[in-house]
Amino acid sequence: MLNFKNIAIRRGNRQLFSQTSFIIHKGQKVGLTGANGAGKSSLFAMVRGELHSDEGDFSMPPNLEIAHVAQETPALECSAIDYVLDGDMELRRLQRQLHSAEQAHDGLKQAELHAALDHIGGYTAQSRASRLLNGLGFSTHQQSHPVNSFSGGWRMRLNLAQALMCRSDVLLLDEPTNHLDLDAVIWLQDWLCKYPGTLLLISHDRDFLDAITDHIVHIEQNRAEIYTGNYSDFERMRAEKLAQQQSAFEKQQREIAHIQSFIDRFKAQATKARQAQSRIKSLERMEIIAQAHVDSPFGFSFPSPGKLPNPLLKIEHADIGYGDKVVVRNVSLSISPGDRIGLLGPNGAGKSSLIKVLSGQMAALSGKLQTAEALNIGYFAQHQLEQLRLEESPLWHLQQLDRLAAEKDLRNFLGGFDFRGDKVNEPVGLFSGGEKARLVLALLVYQNPNLLLLDEPTNHLDLEMRHALSVALQEYEGALVVVSHDRHLLRSVTDQLLLVADGGIQAFDGDLDDYRLWLAEQKKGGDEAPAADSGAGLSRKDQRRLEADRRVRLKPLLDAVKQTEAAVEKFHLQQRAMEEQLADPAIYAEDSKERLKSLLVQKAQADAALEQAEIAWMTAEENLQQAEVEMDS
Numbered sequence: 001m002l003n004f005k006n007i008a009i010r011r012g013n014r015q016l017f018s019q020t021s022f023i024i025h026k027g028q029k030v031g032l033t034g035a036n037g038a039g040k041s042s043l044f045a046m047v048r049g050e051l052h053s054d055e056g057d058f059s060m061p062p063n064l065e066i067a068h069v070a071q072e073t074p075a076l077e078c079s080a081i082d083y084v085l086d087g088d089m090e091l092r093r094l095q096r097q098l099h100s101a102e103q104a105h106d107g108l109k110q111a112e113l114h115a116a117l118d119h120i121g122g123y124t125a126q127s128r129a130s131r132l133l134n135g136l137g138f139s140t141h142q143q144s145h146p147v148n149s150f151s152g153g154w155r156m157r158l159n160l161a162q163a164l165m166c167r168s169d170v171l172l173l174d175e176p177t178n179h180l181d182l183d184a185v186i187w188l189q190d191w192l193c194k195y196p197g198t199l200l201l202i203s204h205d206r207d208f209l210d211a212i213t214d215h216i217v218h219i220e221q222n223r224a225e226i227y228t229g230n231y232s233d234f235e236r237m238r239a240e241k242l243a244q245q246q247s248a249f250e251k252q253q254r255e256i257a258h259i260q261s262f263i264d265r266f267k268a269q270a271t272k273a274r275q276a277q278s279r280i281k282s283l284e285r286m287e288i289i290a291q292a293h294v295d296s297p298f299g300f301s302f303p304s305p306g307k308l309p310n311p312l313l314k315i316e317h318a319d320i321g322y323g324d325k326v327v328v329r330n331v332s333l334s335i336s337p338g339d340r341i342g343l344l345g346p347n348g349a350g351k352s353s354l355i356k357v358l359s360g361q362m363a364a365l366s367g368k369l370q371t372a373e374a375l376n377i378g379y380f381a382q383h384q385l386e387q388l389r390l391e392e393s394p395l396w397h398l399q400q401l402d403r404l405a406a407e408k409d410l411r412n413f414l415g416g417f418d419f420r421g422d423k424v425n426e427p428v429g430l431f432s433g434g435e436k437a438r439l440v441l442a443l444l445v446y447q448n449p450n451l452l453l454l455d456e457p458t459n460h461l462d463l464e465m466r467h468a469l470s471v472a473l474q475e476y477e478g479a480l481v482v483v484s485h486d487r488h489l490l491r492s493v494t495d496q497l498l499l500v501a502d503g504g505i506q507a508f509d510g511d512l513d514d515y516r517l518w519l520a521e522q523k524k525g526g527d528e529a530p531a532a533d534s535g536a537g538l539s540r541k542d543q544r545r546l547e548a549d550r551r552v553r554l555k556p557l558l559d560a561v562k563q564t565e566a567a568v569e570k571f572h573l574q575q576r577a578m579e580e581q582l583a584d585p586a587i588y589a590e591d592s593k594e595r596l597k598s599l600l601v602q603k604a605q606a607d608a609a610l611e612q613a614e615i616a617w618m619t620a621e622e623n624l625q626q627a628e629v630e631m632d633s
Contacts, residue, residue: 001025002047002170002198004224006056009042015222016042018055022217022226029192029199031209031231034219035297036434036462040202043217043224044068044172047200060170067168069176073155075148080138083147083158084129087165091122120167132161134523135187136180137347153179164191171195174202178459181347182485186516204463206231207487214569229573298468300416300442302476305450308337309372312451312479313358318367320353326365327353329503335451339479342490344508344515345500346522351483352381352455354500358481359453378449380457385436390429394419394439397428401446417442418465433460441469450478458486487512514551517558557624564617571610578603 001023008018016039024030032040045051046058048066067087076083086092094117101109117123133143136157147158156179163171173192177185185208192199192212203209209216209231216227216234227234263280314334321327327350335341335358343351356362357369359379388397398410414424417438428436437460444452452473458466466489473480473493484490490497490512497515499508501522508515578599581587587596 001061003059004043004056005058007046007053007058007224008055009039009046009051010054011042017219017222017224020056020224022224024198024200024215024217024226026198027196028215029195029213030201030215030217030226031213032200032202032217032219033204033209033231033234033463034224035464036432038219039224040219041174044174044200044202047170047172064169065166066170066172067163067166068172069156069163069174070159073147073159077146077148079144080133080147080150080158081126081129081143084132084161084165085125087162088120088125088167090120090167091117091125094120094122125165129161129165132164132191135184135191136161137184157184160188168197170198170200172200175204175460176201177203177205177208177485180485182344182487182515183346183519185485185487186519204458204461204466205486205488206463206466214573228576297418297420298416298465300413300445300468301472302445302478303448305376305448305478307374308450308478309374311336312372312375314370315358315364316368316370318357318364318369320350320357320362320364322353327503328500328505331364331367331505333498333505335479335481337450337477337479339481340494340496341479341481342494342497343481343483343500344497346519349500349502351500354505355379355381355453355455355481355483375451376447376449377451377453378444378447379453379455380440380444381455382459384440385433388428388436388439391427393425393427394442395424397439397443398446401443413446414442434462434465437461438465445472452476452478452480452482454480454482454484456484457482458484458489510551513558513562514555517551517554554624554627557620557627560620561617561624564613564620567613568610568617571606571613574606575603575610578606 003023005021007020009016032043034040042051046053047060048068052058094113098110098113098117101113121128130140130143134140138154138157147155150158160173160176160179163173176188180188185205189208189211192201199212201209201213211230213230214228216229216231217224218227218234218238227237229237311334316332318331319326319329320331327348331354343354345351353362357364359377361379361381394414395407395410398414399405399407402410411420411424414420419435419439419442428439431439437457441457457469461469466486470489470492473489480493482490482494497508497510497512499506499515499518508518510518581599582603586592587599
């Protein structure tokens with residue numbers, strides 16, 4: 001149990017939150033949401049003992065094993081898999097003790113340590129670490145590479161794998177998907193759903209939060225409040241709460257106006273003076289209800305592109321790669337106004353390389369690229385954040401695009417991306433990753449492109465900015481090609497999916513749930529011996545047909561698993577809500593007997609319904625597994 005009681009935290013003169021009280025129980029999976037800088041990471045620091053509250057108390061049971069992702073990775077020469085194994089500190093401790101016992105020829109101690117290693121699964125630790133690395137995108141060959149041979153993004157994946165390797169009681173994850181592609185995000189989501197400990201997760205990916213969390217702690221207007229359910233449940237409850245608050249605010253404002261009108265009319269009359277004074281005191285004692293509002297500082301849209309030639313861009317029979325290595329062969333693609341294309345595919349398949357070729361950042365190895373005369377490309381990639389002039393301001397960057405524009409107009413435009421007041425003149429070098437990403441997007445929007453090429457545009461963006469970007473892209477009139485691990489964005493803004501895999505590109509006949517199933521099939525095939533490949537000897541076209549047929553046949557079973565999972569979650573939430581009511585001492589008062597009886601009956605019904613739902617869920621899982629086995633046999 002993690003108990004936050006009347007917590008207040010300040011950073012300098014700024015108060016992050018105050019009077020914050022909530023409890024996180026063992027085994028709960030809690031998402032922390034709120035704008036960047038609201039105080040989410042400060043709560044993590046408090047749990048890790050690195051920060052103490054200015055007011056209130058935080059407590060938790062002693063000797064909890066708390067795992068988190070390190071922000072720095074030392075340039076070590078040990079292998080990737082050994083680095084990940086270091087995350088299991090008890091394993092390493094027992095291994096060191098065993099080595100000492102072997103050096104001392106202490107047979108009894110060796111037997112005792114071998115038993116301890118067996119008890120904690122020490123003899124399967126290597127395969128466990130290998131599965132973690134594989135899930136996060138490392139090939140079997142890469143797992144033996146030294147840590148210092150990997151780039152920054154891949155080292156962050158190593159840190160994540162090391163944290164997952166720890167057999168922790170509490171796991172703290174701060175934006176774990178930022179350095180992952182969609183394949184790794186889906187794998188991590190499945191892993192976290194099965195994690196048995198208490199999870200605290202900071203994420204701006206609503207699909208990720210929806211699939212994993214059963215509670216949301218939201219920080220807003222200097223308060224942190226806990227909600228039961230996943231992110232969609234939180235949004236619904238928050239909307240209802242804001243509507244109620246706004247209704248109460250309007251009612252109170254009418255009451256205040258009525259009282260003030262009486263005071264203004266009669267305070268000068270001797271016969272009414274006492275009543276007027278009474279109403280003045282009533283106003284002074286009144287606890288003012290704040291007007292409801294949502295903290296969303298973003299408001300921007302893409303202007304209508306001037307010209308929309310058709311096609312905007314066309315690539316024919318192109319091979320894409322680096323040097324002598326071809327990553328994607330024989331690419332033919334025509335992009336017209338209104339196209340909304342999402343690129344799917346495993347890590348390293350060539351999605352980013354394709355976007356670079358389309359944008360002109362990289363030349364194709366062969367083939368032909370034709371562009372319309374009026375083509376105006378807006379290209380976003382993470383490396384563009386590094387191309388900002390760190391000593392210059394957001395206003396300066398915008399002025400380089402339009403030297404004739406009035407400063408007032410440029411400031412108004414930047415305000416839509418939450419660069420306001422003195423912020424527009426601050427050096428970019430002081431900005432966070434999210435602020436830099438917002439600035440690059442602002443510069444892109446200002447240039448009024450008719451073709452957008454976006455490679456992971458949501459990295460570092462908070463939920464409100466992601467929502468604003470999704471809305472703007474939905475209304476965008478030009479063409480769009482996007483690579484993103486944010487499934488909500490892909491669902492919201494694309495209507496055509498292309499799969500980049502196995503050295504080629506093709507239309508993907510399905511949705512993102514089908515893609516998840518396709519990924520599972522690919523991983524399963526990769527884990528089996530080559531002889532088990534059901535497509536051996538078949539043409540690529542026939543293999544694709546078999547894979548599509550397999551997806552169609554398995555989809556009803558997969559849907560059944562999803563439906564039964566949702567039922568289990570529904571009855572679990574009902575059960576938990578009743579347990580919370582039964583934990584209230586007031587329910588056992590003499591005048592609450594009938595309510596208690598009714599609640600106990602409802603609790604028994606919810607328990608029975610949950611048991612039946614769990615049986616249905618396990619049956620659906622078994623049916624899916626059996627069908628997969630039969631198809632593979």
